[in-house]
Every structure is written in structure tokens, then in C-alpha cells.
Amino acid sequence: TRCAPRAQFGVIIPRQQTSMMVSVEPAGKETVAIHGSARELHRFRLQGEGMEWALWIDDNYKLIRVVIATDGTEVIRD
Numbered sequence: 001t002r003c004a005p006r007a008q009f010g011v012i013i014p015r016q017q018t019s020m021m022v023s024v025e026p027a028g029k030e031t032v033a034i035h036g037s038a039r040e041l042h043r044f045r046l047q048g049e050g051m052e053w054a055l056w057i058d059d060n061y062k063l064i065r066v067v068i069a070t071d072g073t074e075v076i077r078d
Contacts, residue, residue: 032064064077
């Protein structure tokens with residue numbers, strides 16, 4: 001499956017009562033250990049003003065893992 005190139009979107013951040021532009025860019029497929037088993041997932045970079053997130057999505061478009069390195073945050077879904 002081919003991914004579209006980098007795209008930009010406007011987002012609203014309700015908690016901060018502000019908005020910003022973010023870009024989403026595919027970074028290819030990657031094998032990731034999730035709950036002890038290896039899974040091949042699509043990786044994306046989400047970047048905005050002073051922030052960068054790494055996102056891993058399965059073939060069914062389900063968000064599986066999020067890493068925000070600057071905050072030391074990692075979220076893994078079932």
C-alpha cells in the first residue's frame with residue numbers, strides 16, 4: 001500500500017483554546033513489539049509548532065502506538 005506524501009492540516013486544541021498547523025508524513029512500515037508480540041505497522045510523523053509525535057497504525061487504520069519523545073510519553077492500545 002502506498003501512502004500519500006506529507007500533508008498539512010489545521011487543528012483545534014480545545015483545552016488551550018488555540019489552533020495550529022500540523023503536518024503528517026508517512027515514515028514507512030516498521031516491526032514493533034506490542035504486548036510481547038512483533039507486529040508490522042505503518043509509522044507516521046506528526047509535527048507541529050514545537051511538537052513531534054510518532055504514530056503507528058495497523059492495516060485496519062487502528063492507532064496502535066503513540067510516542068511523544070520530548071515528554072517521555074508512550075501509549076500502546078490493545
